[in-house]
Amino acid sequence: MxxxxxxxxxxxxxxxxxxxxxxxxxxxxxVKLSHDNNPWTIRKLLVWIKENLLxxxxxxxxxxxxxxxxxxxxxxxxxxxxxxxxxxxxxxxDRIIFISTLHGG
Amino acid sequence: MEKGDxxxxxxxxxxxxxxxxxxxxxxxxxxxxKQKEFQNFQLPxxxxxxxxxxxEDDKRKVNELCNKDIRRYSRQxxxxxxxxKGQLALINSSVLLVGAGGLGCxxxxxxxxxxxxxxxxxxYDEIELDNLHRQVLHTEExxxxxxxxxxxxxxxxxxxxxxxxxxxxxxxxxxxLLNDACVLAGKPLVSASALRFEGQLTVYNHEGGPCYRCLFxxxxxxxxxxxxxxGGVLGVVPGIMGNLQALEAIKIITGLKASYVQKLLxxxxxxxxxxxxxLRARKKDCSVCGETPTVTGLIDYExxxxxxxxxxxxxxxxxxxxxxxxxxxxxxxxGSNSPPLLIDVRPPVEFDICHLPNSCSILFTLSC
Ligand SMILES: [Zn+2]
Numbered sequence: 001m002x003x004x005x006x007x008x009x010x011x012x013x014x015x016x017x018x019x020x021x022x023x024x025x026x027x028x029x030x031v032k033l034s035h036d037n038n039p040w041t042i043r044k045l046l047v048w049i050k051e052n053l054l055x056x057x058x059x060x061x062x063x064x065x066x067x068x069x070x071x072x073x074x075x076x077x078x079x080x081x082x083x084x085x086x087x088x089x090x091x092x093x094d095r096i097i098f099i100s101t102l103h104g105g
Numbered sequence: 106m107e108k109g110d111x112x113x114x115x116x117x118x119x120x121x122x123x124x125x126x127x128x129x130x131x132x133x134x135x136x137x138x139k140q141k142e143f144q145n146f147q148l149p150x151x152x153x154x155x156x157x158x159x160x161e162d163d164k165r166k167v168n169e170l171c172n173k174d175i176r177r178y179s180r181q182x183x184x185x186x187x188x189x190k191g192q193l194a195l196i197n198s199s200v201l202l203v204g205a206g207g208l209g210c211x212x213x214x215x216x217x218x219x220x221x222x223x224x225x226x227x228x229y230d231e232i233e234l235d236n237l238h239r240q241v242l243h244t245e246e247x248x249x250x251x252x253x254x255x256x257x258x259x260x261x262x263x264x265x266x267x268x269x270x271x272x273x274x275x276x277x278x279x280x281x282l283l284n285d286a287c288v289l290a291g292k293p294l295v296s297a298s299a300l301r302f303e304g305q306l307t308v309y310n311h312e313g314g315p316c317y318r319c320l321f322x323x324x325x326x327x328x329x330x331x332x333x334x335x336g337g338v339l340g341v342v343p344g345i346m347g348n349l350q351a352l353e354a355i356k357i358i359t360g361l362k363a364s365y366v367q368k369l370l371x372x373x374x375x376x377x378x379x380x381x382x383x384l385r386a387r388k389k390d391c392s393v394c395g396e397t398p399t400v401t402g403l404i405d406y407e408x409x410x411x412x413x414x415x416x417x418x419x420x421x422x423x424x425x426x427x428x429x430x431x432x433x434x435x436x437x438x439x440g441s442n443s444p445p446l447l448i449d450v451r452p453p454v455e456f457d458i459c460h461l462p463n464s465c466s467i468l469f470t471l472s473c
Contacts, residue, residue: 016371017303018336060328070277070325072369074382079320081385099371101321103276104207104300104338 008034009092013049017100019071024055033090042073043086045096061098072099167196167222178220191359192220198358199223203283205252206230207239207343208297208350214242215351217260221358224260228252239340277324278406284309284317285403288394293363295353299343300336302374306349307365307384310394311357314367318400319388324410342374439463 013029020027033040033048046067050058060068066086067073073080074097075088090096170178170189174196181187198221202209205228216224230252232243242259243252280296287294293311297304310316349370357363369382393400430438438445439461449460450469460466 016373017305018300060326063326068325069321069323072320077380078383079385082383099305099369101325102298102300102303102305103280104298104336104343 008032009040009090009094011090011093012095013045013053014095014097015100016097017102019061019098019100022056022061023053029053040090041086042075042080042088042090042096045090046086067098070101072101073097074099167193169193170196174220181219186361187359191361194359195220195355196222199225200354200358201225201227202256203227203279205240205242205256206236207299207338207340208347209252210240210242210256211344211347212351212354213256213260215348216354219351219355221355226253226256228256239338239343241340241344277327278410280317281324281409282403282406285393285400288316288318289402293357295350295357295363295365297343297346297350299346300338302339302342304342304346304349304370304372304374306346306353306370306372307368308353308357308363311363311366313387315385315387316391316394318393319385319391319395322392327411339374342372345372345374 009032011031011033013031015023015027015029023029031053033045038044043065046062046065050062054061061071062068073085074095075083076095077097080088170182170192174192175182178192182189182192184191200216200221200223202213202216202224205213205226209226209228213224213226228251231249232240232247232252232255234245234248236252237243237245240252243255247255283294283296287310294309294317295306296309296317297306299305308314353363353365365381367384367386369384371380371382372378373380387394389396392398435447439447444463447461447464449456449464449466451466452468453466456464456466
């Protein structure tokens with residue numbers, strides 16, 4: 001059993017600022033990622049989200065292997081630019097948030 | 106009896122259609138004209154700025170508080186963080202509010218009440234009825250009037266100067282324009298936005314923090330941008346964000362530390378959560394605030410972003426003319442012996458506001 005718990009990582013994925021509309025308006029997702037030999041990077045997570053969570057219009061979420069301009073990614077409440085962007089290695093219990101910038105007032 | 110009284114309803118209807126067409130044409134002309142003015146917006150020459158010794162503004166500078174000021178501002182004056190020095194800084198300060206809407210109105214109220222000496226307001230819109238639930242300085246009596254004028258009339262303040270920018274006019278082109286203008290003029294930009302139940306706020310271009318381009322070097326595709334008229338917004342949410350903007354501006358003016366430099370505040374009014382996110386620092390390779398900037402003057406922001414400064418609807422061409430039915434044709438079909446099934450694909454909330462009889466609501470969405 002102890003071994004099987006190491007075969008996946010649990011992370012918290014969240015969408016806000018309107019990005020949740022692409023995910024059936026569900027903002028928070030608890031995600032289990034099965035562990036293989038290659039580490040989970042943000043790059044790999046984006047593909048996984050596109051294939052498993054995204055409900056519509058993938059071009060509004062990803063473009064050319066990364067998130068579309070206007071979406072900011074946060075890893076544990078910090079700008080992903082501070083932790084290595086696409087190559088960041090996701091750790092167990094990480095909180096990864098996708099924020100679409102709002103335009104209104 | 107005058108001729109008008111004898112007109113039948115179809116003649117009047119015809120006149121009305123014609124008048125509407127003329128209004129639409131005039132609006133279009135006005136829009137183009139304003140676009141041109143918007144593009145010709147010139148940055149003030151920094152040499153003529155208010156920081157130069159002996160300038161007009163220097164002469165207007167207030168060096169001590171009068172008795173009325175002391176009484177009027179006493180409750181904030183006694184805060185050691187503000188004090189006489191802070192109050193004088195407020196009285197001698199200038200804030201430019203870009204946008205006199207849901208964020209600009211509450212900001213303007215509190216900035217004026219706090220004693221900010223010069224408040225400039227920029228907005229090319231006129232007041233519409235559906236603005237009033239959140240743009241709390243405007244009134245029904247002022248429908249169709251300029252939002253700028255309305256704010257100025259409400260707070261008795263209309264000087265345009267430029268020390269701190271406070272941005273509310275929200276769409277992508279305006280954001281890049283304001284960002285670049287602030288970087289080029291060396292002014293901090295207190296930026297906020299609100300949509301649905303959510304708000305965001307940050308201070309750009311201040312004390313080593315990033316500018317908007319550092320965060321978003323490339324503009325988002327125009328079809329991904331939802332505005333208030335599509336997405337809806339609860340009035341009090343921009344009210345909260347606009348007040349926070351005023352607070353940040355007041356802190357910057359009085360020399361207190363701004364709280365949202367290199368930080369993004371996320372407010373979720375539905376969950377009741379305020380969250381602060383750490384952002385990247387200024388980017389060395391930023392195209393406007395970096396070490397070797399490529400943007401050294403204002404550019405054409407509409408073509409850069411692929412959309413105009415209007416946050417109104419973008420025209421989508423989904424159906425060809427042959428695929429459409431007019432309201433008249435539909436009425437005939439619905440009145441026939443075998444009426445078609447009418448499906449209303451708008452969101453349920455819009456269906457609830459109004460719909461045609463016997464239509465059936467099935468949501469079809471293209472929105473982001
Ligand atoms: Zn920058």
